[in-house]
Amino acid sequence: MGVDRRNFLKTLGVVGSTLTMAKSFGASASDVKSDVEFDGILFDSTLCIGCQNCEIVCADHYGLPQQEDFPEPGKKREPNATSRIAMNCYETSKGEMYMRDACNHCNEPACASACLTKAMLKTDEGPVIWREEKCMGCRSCMISCPFDVPKFDYDSPNPIIQKCRMCFELLQEGQKPVCVENCPAEALLFGKRRDLIEIANARIYADPENYNHAIYGEHEVGGTGIIYLASVPFEELGLRNDLGTVPYPEYNKTFLYSVPAVLILWPAFLLGLYNAAKERLTKKQIEEES
């Protein structure tokens, strides 16, 4: 099988263009790390009194309707298309406890890596925000999110994705998120994620009897911006313990990395196969004719 100049150039072109594409894919897959420390929130469920003030001020601040119901054991409340945070009550081995249900602002969020328009964005400061002007409403963020956080507004012809954005705009003005600012029990603490983990550890050391010796969100799904303390195992508070510690975008990486490889190798392989088959066929033809 002879490789003439034309075929060689063709193959070269294919390989060259795919290599440049591969480069852009590679660059995008590895996130650009900035020097800014991620912001985060520590939720200490041992302090929470279930007053729902965080729900009220959040709805107030964003012009959303107030929720009519309140946390009860055995009832699962969830954020929905018109609310960004929901408090739940759980009957645990140490009595009734409250747990927060809102976006966890993962360090490497699945939603942002699933988004084909970068509408879901992990900001350098830490909050994961949804941007209306980019989103096309495909809802793959909802498919990918391990916590089922993003909610889709089914009742509007111009629907939005509703989720907590850690009051990103307030943070940029140097303020705290409204839920943290207005928590009467001081169950919420805002700060740099790294500091919050130290504070959480300090609380556990200071009061080992009271706390479950773990921080939910320190390692879960590669680390989350919202971290949790509790006096009981986290499963009792409705948090999933089967999510693993691998950042979710990792599950895609093998596939995405194989894309440029397939785009390079397949056409070259197919071209070779084509030439081999052609040679075989012409040989056959010549044999038949003679």
Next chain:
Amino acid sequence: MNREQQIGFFKFFTNELKPKGKIITPFNVISLITILVAIVILVIRFSKGLGSVVHPSQDRPWGLWINFNVITGVAFAGGAYVVTFMVYILGLEKYRPIVRATVLYALLAYMFYAGALLLDLGRPWKVINPIIGNSFGLSSVLFLVAWHFILYMGSLFIEFFPTVAEWATLKRQRRFFSSLTLGVVIFGIALSTLHQSGLGALFLMAKPKIHPLWYSEFIPILFFISSIAAGLSLVIVLESIGQRVFKTNMSVSYKSSHSRILISLARICSISLFVYFFMALLVFLHGKNLEHLNTPWGYWYLVEIIGFVLLPCIIFLSAYRRQNLQMIRIAAVLTIIGIILNRLNISTIAYQWYADSLEFPTWMEVVVSIAVIMVQLLVFRWIVRRMPVYKESPSWINDKKQDKSFSIKNKSLTLNNRREKWKVSAE
């Protein structure tokens, strides 16, 4: 084209627009009613939001339109890349008669199923965002799939264009697009490999939500392998229906090749189903899923894998040995059911399998889903009745080649003449 030709073409085109064949048939009546109802439903959907029409679920955000029409439907369009691979790359000429129908089916499938995607998008007017480049989500699998859809639709169109050109007697355009075929086929196969598996990769991050029997990191590979059997099984069914419905639009040589092709396809289906079964078995063992087998989910999994993968695999094989067309068709239908089951299991049934309640699509969702398929079939029929898909190509396509060789001869003639002239002048 001069003015007269333009008028001639216009007349030809308007004439072709008229329906051919009987207008009032059960199929036409049913499809027309379905499509009309679907249009009404879609008007409601776009004016009042998705929730007014589909089952609004926050836990299972993708409904029937995506999980059935797009994710399942595209697997069945896989026949095109397999058949073009066999004919254009491997040079297996015996499959050439079915190339055009298969490519046409795939082209329409992609057009209408990508259309179904638009219906399901919450904000479809933003669909331009990932295409024009102001927001490239390069780390997104869906981004990749979307782009591959668009590029592959283009490839399929170029592959099919010579047929259109033969119908409209566009000689020059036909020659140009025919010369592109091989490159486009190679490109198309690479794209198909990636987006068939990419549809599976969409669910890779839904790891905690899909039942372990269906989730594995090998979903993309399983999707790709099963799309071979899915695509070819659909070709078998399509050919079998086509033999009855399009009798009058079929050339004699096409009709006679039917059983021979079906039997060869049965063998390939059997092999690819076996490979798929074997892969599924490896994934099952690799995932240490034995504990899940003796549960209701395990039985459901066995129904899919034994009843709709292994069984059709065996039927295909014995049908191939006995050269039995009826058995081949049964196996093809079983395979199709199996692929539908598999895709719906991953995307809907075993997705959020721990949820208390099962969620069912609304009747309006179902009507639109069916209407999308109906429109596809109607357009398919419209084209088959007019263009040389099953028919023989017009005779002028062979003239061209002679013209070319003739002109080459002429050129060499003139060259010789010139040489003689030079000789003369040199002397």
